Amino acid sequence: xxxxxxxxxxxxxxxxxxxxxxxxxxxxxxxxxxxxxxxxxxxxxxxxxxxxxxxxxxxxxxxxxxxxxxxxxxxxxxxxxxxxxxxxxxxxxxxxxxxxxxxxxxxxxxxxxxxxxxxxxxxxxxxxxxxxxxxxxxxxxxxxxxxxxxxxxxxxxxxxxxxxxxxxxxxxxxxxxxxxxxxxxxxxxxxxxx
Amino acid sequence: xxxxxxxxxxxxxxxxxxxxxxxxxxxxxxxxxxxxxxxxxxxxxxxxxxxxxxxxxxxxxxxxxxxxxxxxxxxxxxxxxxxxxxxxxxxxxxxxxxxxxxxxxxxxxxxxxxxxxxxxxxxxxxxxxxxxxxxxxxxxxxxxxxxxxxxxxxxxxxxxxxxxxxxxxxxxxxxxxxxxxxxxxxxxxxxxxx
DNA sequence: ATTCGACTATTTTAGTTATTTAATCGAAAA
DNA sequence: TTTTCGATTAAATAACTAAAATAGTCGAAT
Numbered sequence: 001x002x003x004x005x006x007x008x009x010x011x012x013x014x015x016x017x018x019x020x021x022x023x024x025x026x027x028x029x030x031x032x033x034x035x036x037x038x039x040x041x042x043x044x045x046x047x048x049x050x051x052x053x054x055x056x057x058x059x060x061x062x063x064x065x066x067x068x069x070x071x072x073x074x075x076x077x078x079x080x081x082x083x084x085x086x087x088x089x090x091x092x093x094x095x096x097x098x099x100x101x102x103x104x105x106x107x108x109x110x111x112x113x114x115x116x117x118x119x120x121x122x123x124x125x126x127x128x129x130x131x132x133x134x135x136x137x138x139x140x141x142x143x144x145x146x147x148x149x150x151x152x153x154x155x156x157x158x159x160x161x162x163x164x165x166x167x168x169x170x171x172x173x174x175x176x177x178x179x180x181x182x183x184x185x186x187x188x189x190x191x192x193x194x
Numbered sequence: 195x196x197x198x199x200x201x202x203x204x205x206x207x208x209x210x211x212x213x214x215x216x217x218x219x220x221x222x223x224x225x226x227x228x229x230x231x232x233x234x235x236x237x238x239x240x241x242x243x244x245x246x247x248x249x250x251x252x253x254x255x256x257x258x259x260x261x262x263x264x265x266x267x268x269x270x271x272x273x274x275x276x277x278x279x280x281x282x283x284x285x286x287x288x289x290x291x292x293x294x295x296x297x298x299x300x301x302x303x304x305x306x307x308x309x310x311x312x313x314x315x316x317x318x319x320x321x322x323x324x325x326x327x328x329x330x331x332x333x334x335x336x337x338x339x340x341x342x343x344x345x346x347x348x349x350x351x352x353x354x355x356x357x358x359x360x361x362x363x364x365x366x367x368x369x370x371x372x373x374x375x376x377x378x379x380x381x382x383x384x385x386x387x388x
Numbered sequence: 389a390t391t392c393g394a395c396t397a398t399t400t401t402a403g404t405t406a407t408t409t410a411a412t413c414g415a416a417a418a
Numbered sequence: 419t420t421t422t423c424g425a426t427t428a429a430a431t432a433a434c435t436a437a438a439a440t441a442g443t444c445g446a447a448t
Contacts, residue, residue, distance in 0.1 A: 004389090028440060039392040044442065080385070134384065144386040147375060151384065154356075154376045161355025162348075181341060182348045189383030190328065190345065191274070192338040198420090222409060233423040238411065391448075400439070408431065417422070 008046050011036055016057045020098040024054055024109070054099075055114045061100035062118055066125055068093045073129065079137030080187060086129065087159065087179045092172055094163065126159075127152050155186065202240050205230055210251045214292040218248055218303070248293075249308045255294035256312055260319055262287045267323065273331030274381060280323065281353065281373045286366055288357065320353075321346050349380065 014035045018027045029050055033040040047053045072089040076082045094101050102109070104122070109115045130152040137143030145151045162182070170178075208229045212221040223244055227234040241247045266283040270276045288295050296303070298316065303309045324346040331337030339345045356376070364372075 007390095029442085030440075040441085041393080041443080042391050045390065048442095050441065137384070141386055143384045144382075145384050146378070150372065150375050151379060154352075154372070154379060157355035157359050158348075158352035159355065160358065161351035161353065164354065165351050178344065178348070181344050184340070185345060185348060185380065185383070187383050187385045188338075189379070189381050190331070190337045190339050191381045192335055193387060201421090223411085224409075234410085235412080235424080236422050239421065242411095244410065389448100391446105393446090394444090396441105396443075398439100398441070400437105402435100402437080404433100404435080406431100406433075408429105410427105410429070412427070413425090415423090415425100418420080 004046070011038075011043060011046055012053070012056055012060065015053050016060070016099065019054060019057055023102070051112065055112075057099050058103050058114065058118050061097040062122060065090075065093050065097055065100060066122070069129070073133070079133050079140060079142045080183075082133050082136075083130075083186070084180070084183055086133065087183060088176055090126075090159065091163065091175050091179060095172060095175075123156075126156055130155050158182070198240070205232075205237060205240055206247070206250055206254065209247050210254070210293065213248060213251055217296070245306065249306075251293050252297050252308065252312050255291040256316060259284075259287050259291055259294060260316070263323070267327070273327050273334060273336045274377075276327045276330075277324075277380070278374070278377055280327065281377060282370055284320075284353065285357065285369050285373060289366060317350075320350055324349050352376070 011032065015027070015032050018031055018035065021027075022031075029040050029043055032053070033043050036043070043053075047056075069086060069089050072085040073082045076085045100118075103115050104119055127149075131148050134143055134145055134148040134151055138145060138148065162178075205226065209221070209226050212225055212229065215221075216225075223234050223237055226247070227237050230237070237247075241250075263280060263283050266279040267276045270279045294312075297309050298313055321343075325342050328337055328339055328342040328345060332339060332342065356372075
């Protein structure tokens, strides 16, 4: 029992890579075992099932994403900068967390309850975060929003729309440019100020 | 050759209903023929294939949607009202055009080239329309946007994000309320004006 | 405590056959 | 001549089976 956790992490990282490359279905326990230079049975010494390995990978990537976002947001001071940090970090990070991303999107994973839970949990996380930033901005006098909760939903829906277009097709650098255009509209609106 | 077009329309409407209820795969030519009180072969007298019937249904619904949007937009005077008319008409109308909607979304229809074309064509239509409204607003002094084309893309991506959430889950009436919240953010932004 | 080889039970896949459906054709009706 | 339809063919789909691959177990070895 010296470093069971370490060993689990080791296996998890290998599984993470294989899942990212081949997807859940095409990755076999034998694949994972071979790459870890172990017998298949040894994998089962650490994990209950293939499903549970995938679940841990998803959970891990989810935590990573949330951590990254929170760190990025908390580094900033003004609500505007926080919102910007959130937008950009979310989009750029999601590109790398392929398993998590596919768990959020792929329909054929719907029947895994932990996938549904991960989605909901992340949704709550995002809605709450946006809502908090908005409210902070309202209190500090930076923002003026009637219904912060509904606005948060609207902003999240917009982000998801972009995610769909961009995460796949567009290079990471351009994301930043486009996000900033979006942010300017979000902050200033499109109406001319008199 | 008296009213071949009329007869085609008749069949098309029946097909449209069946496709909407059961989807492309589950609707057979016999189903269409029976409901039209014809022999199956008669259907083929008017249409080349099942695929072509579906294509015409899609095209028809696409035109309907575009017409509705254009009429709604052109009825309005100010760019703000035009944008509002566009948002609401798009969302409400799309709910009823089930076949067109599923053609825009369902992956398993990807391999039909006419589906891909319909998507692209509608995308161009929307981007152009938004861009036009923006530019009109800029000229009239109502709007202030740096890059109208990029802004149009951003707005469309946001709309698509909503579409995904709403078209299925939310009653038509509430769409209007939520759209108006979105519009307010789009017009005014979230920053407090000093 | 950890690893693994050998084993079993499920699940997938590949290949076959039966059934359904799309599409054609020629004759008949209008 | 235009339209309809029954009968037929061709193609696609579904249902089934056998073979292969894979998930998961167990007891012995380290």
